[in-house]
Amino acid sequence: MDCCNTGKMLPFEEAKQRLKGSIERTTKTEVLALDYCLDKVLAADAISTIQVPNYDNSAMDGYALRSQDFASTSQFHLIGKSFAGAPYSGKVESGQCVRIMTGAVIPAGADTVIMQENSSAQGDTTIGELIEFSQPAKANENIRRAGEDIRIGDVILKQGSRISPVDLGLLASIGIASVEVYQAIKVALFSSGDELRLPSETLTPGCIYESNRFVVRAMLQRLGADVVDLGIIPDDPVLLERAFTQASDTCDAVISSGGVSVGEADYTKSILDKLGQVDFWKVAMKPGKPFAFGTLNTNGPKEVCYFFGLPGNPVSATVTFHQLALPALRKLAGEIFNDEINLPLSTLDTLKKSPGRADFQRGLLTRNDKDELCVTSTGSQGSGILTSISKADCYIVLEAEENTQKKGSTVMVQPFDRWLSR
Ligand code: AMP
Ligand code: MG
Helix, strand or coil, rough: CCHHHCCCCHHHHHHHHHHHCCCCCCCCEEEEEEHHHCEEEEECEECCCCCCCCCCEECEHHHHHHHHHHHCEEEEEEEEEECCCCCCCCCCCCCEEEEECCCECCCCCCCCEEEEHHHHHCCCCCCCCCCECCCCCCCCCCCCCCCCCCCCCCCEEEECCCCCHHHHHHHHHHCEEEEEEEEEEEEEEEEEEECCCCCCCCCCCCCCCCCCCHHHHHHHHCCCCCEEEEEEEECCCHHHHHHHHHHHHEEEEEEEEEEEEEEEECHHHHHHHHHHEEEEEEEECCCCEEEEEEEEEECCCCCCCEEEEEEECCCHHHHHHHHHHHHHHHHHHEEEECCCCEEEEEECCCCCCCCEEEEEEEEEEECCCCCCCEECCCCCCCCCCCCCHCCEEEEECCCCCCCEEEECCEEEECCCCCCCCC
């Protein structure tokens, strides 16, 4: 690839599109009971075999009657009661009404429901009682018609939808007890670097506590992936190669962090070149830039294992994973989704930038003294400053060609989505 041979940076949008285009959705599915389907991805359209509501029913507590009767009377004989789950089986004739509760079946003959507040009845009513209404009713009032929400044959959820709490209710509401969903994708993860230590270890001079695996693993967990955590791998080409080989034989994707820049101990790219095909490894984004994507050759039944090589700096690893790898993994997991929506907001801080790379600065949504929605910067934006993103609730997205944005100018803001937010 041109960008790999020349070391040219791929524009951010092009990298995103290339990732999207390269990934094949998983085809492995399973049928699960609704209880286990939250956040799973539907592998087939969910189609309704019933209508909702299933019958005409009342939207109010009141009285069901014939609207045309008001031409000659405002008093009606109470002939029966229709409760939710216990319909009135008779027919409403001229001059008659049926006491009806919310959700109860509209009795035959009736074409409207008058709410009880407009009736003379106080407290309990008895059959045969004469009920007077203070104002006439028009036809079709306070009636929820059969099929007005869902008709037989309607697709209520599309293949590729990630199942939300409300979706579970929707599926239950049409009598669907289990659905076909995509099986969890299997993703291997490791951090590379001789200096990296676990938070439980004692720091020796020149070492740091590693954080990338914790961030990325958590987002993979939210994605519902089956995570194979290979831990910390030292800057040793033999061990790194072994980790990639082990992962590619058993996993759908492998994610590494660190070792993709041009330092002397950065072996990742050369190993990837040997074990597979690097598609691109430099993206014109900040934080980021060194970000490798490609495929690894596999020795198992699987056709392909994708790799995503994240930069080592913690903010860069987080942002490149979130912006580039995560959408690709969502597609791999079968999900069909829309791009995020950015909001044009005024910035309360001057945002430093030089043209060249798309910038994902970290911001906080806030209000100005006129109570208008605005954005502020979380401060120092270095790619190693993890607090700049832990304090944030949005990105301030500045296009590659943009310059410093002065306080008061309008910038594009991308609120953190469910994968990154608290
Ligand atoms: P590298 O991409 O390996 O050159 O690493 C760039 C910077 O990120 C260095 O300062 C590393 O110490 C740091 N770094 C690399 N991996 C991690 C990690 N897993 N967690 C936190 N910092 C890291
Ligand atoms: Mg390193």
